[in-house]
Amino acid sequence: MRLFKSDFLEFFTHIHPIVVVIIWLPVALFFLGYGILEALARALWVQIPLGFGLGLFLWSFTEYTLHRFVFHFRPRTPFQERLIFLFHGIHHVQPQCKTRLVMPPIVSIPLSLIFYGLFWLIFNRLLAAPHWLGPTFAGFIAGYLGYDLIHYATHHLPMRRGIWKTLKRHHMQHHYKTPDQRFGVSSPLWDYVWGTQGKRKGQD
Structure with a gap:
């Protein structure tokens, strides 16, 4: 299914999953390496595993929040309906399309810059703990990469x-049984926290 009449724009809607590995694995490794260098300078290593774990945790919450409240936002205008369809609706119409299962870089790169700005503001300014920025953002990006590949x-x-x-069963039920529930892809954690995990086994 085409999303744009323009072949140029249509090209950017089809992404092979290896593309996200090529782009985001080096980014995650860069920030992890940056964090390790900071740890060497400070002789304090605890922020590396804790920061990385915090980044994974923050990603899992971000993933759930974006999927539930942005990708499944109920449009109120034709423009909103078109926008949501471009972002996520097309995936529910054609869930098996191999080139529309990972986030296009034209979307993920600007989003990553926004999140990096938030992380920088929090750790460098509000908390005065810049040595936590590298490992935490590395964990966040690794979480995103894992999400795309798991999806x-x-x-x-x-x-x-x-x-x-x-994970596969959880996501397939989101597609084919409960599109308004089971929003976690890489983890069902937040579905259980917020009560969107669907019926228990044996009740599906």
């Missing part, structure tokens, strides 16, 4: 065992 896998890999089976 692709839930649609195109078997994922028949353990946590992978649980």
Whole structure:
């Protein structure tokens, strides 16, 4: 399904999952390395694992929030309806389209700059703890990268065992049973926190 009449614009709506690895893995490694250099200078290593873990945690909340309140926003005008369809609606219309399962860089790069600005403001200005910025933002980007790859896998890999089976089932139920629930992709944590996890096993 085409989203734009322009071939130029249409090109940017199709993204292979390897693209997000090529772009975001180096970014995550850069900020992690930056954090390690900060730790060497301060002889204080605790912020590396704690900051990275905090970044993963913050990403999981961001993922849930964006998916629930932005991607599934109920439009009130034709413009809003078109915008939401471009962002996420097309994915629910064609959930198995292999080139529309990860976020296009034309969207993810500006968003990452906004989030980096927020992280910088919080850690460098409000908390006066710049040494936490590197590992925390690295964890945040790693969380995003994991989300995109897990999302692709839930649609195109078997994922028949353990946590992978649980994640796939959770997301497939979001698509085919409860589109207004089960918003977590890389983790169902916040669905349980906010009560959007759907019915329990045996009630589906």
